[in-house]
Amino acid sequence: MNGYIGCNCSIADDKFCHITSFDLKGYDLSGRLPPDLANLTYVERIDFTRNYLHGTIPVEWASMKKLNFISLTANRLSGNIPGYLGNFAGLTYLSLESNQFSGVVPPELGKLASLETLILSSNNLVGTLPEALEQIKNLTDFRVSDNNLNGTVPEFIGRWTQLGKLRITDTPGPEFPLPIVPYKMEFLVLRNINLSGTIPEDAWSVENTLDLTFNRLVGELPLNNIRRQFTFLSGNMLTGTVPEPFIQSNQYL
Known part of the structure; x- marks a missing residue:
């Protein structure tokens, strides 16, 4: 177990200590998420990772003006991801990974203008x-792997200029070319999503992990120096020889 409840005794002009965070990971908590947390107006962070919580996210939490971090990873939350999450205006981090959410990704999430991390992987x-x-x-x-999504990777992802990590996998749909990759991403996983055509030059700028396995990519690997730690390209239709930089860096193909 790993957890604490954070307090701050100088956050307001009064003589009280105010709760600012709930970090209760792996405590086997059951039941529903408590709407009454909204009464704690100074809470900035809620992390209930690895518990047994069910139901959905209380709409009352949207009134928590200082709330910027929600992680509900690895619980039993279900139903549609509520559109009213778009009203949680201060969020910079939202992880709903490894739950039982179904339905579509609500467009209202686009209202979260301050959001920096959005993790929706391993749902339905x-x-x-x-x-x-x-x-x-x-x-x-942005991670949305291990769902039942379909279609292609939207072109607008190439316009997320701050994007450092992207993970979309196992998405059936029509063949489509690899979209523009934001410059110098750290982590790019687009596995088994029916990518076709050649690998564009900007994809090779990914710095740590590039995984394009089980697609329909063609062409040859570049001869330029490869500095990233991991490259995974198996299950495609690439041709030619393996350039020396790949061999010297012990990368997996």
Whole structure:
């Protein structure tokens, strides 16, 4: 178990200590998420990772003006991801990974203008990614792998100029070329999503991990120096020889 409840005794002009965070990871908590947390107006962070919480996210939390971090990873939350999450105006971090959410990714999430991290992996989401997500200009980490999504990777992802990590996998749909990759991403995983054509030059700027396995990519690997730690390209239709930089860096293909 790993957890604490944070307090601050100088956050307001009174003589009271105010709760500012709940970090209760792996405590086997059950039941529903408590709406009454909204009464704690100074809370900035809620992290209930690895518990047994069910139901959905209380709409009352939207009134918490200082709330900027929500992690509900690895619980039993279900139903549609509520559109009223778009009213949680101060959020910079939202992780709903490894739950039982279904339905589509709500376009209302595009209203979260301050959001930097959005993790929706390992649920039962369907449909395509809504165009409204383009409005999240400061997004640095976006993960939506291990769902039941379909369609193609939206072109607007190439306009998320701050994006450092992107993970979309196992999405059936028509063949489409690899979209523009934001410059110098750290982590790019687009596995088994029916990518076709050649790998564009900007994709090789990914710095740490590039995973494009099980697509329909063609062409040859570049001869330029490869500095990233991991490259995964198996399950494609690439041709030619393996350039020396790949061999010297012990990368997996």
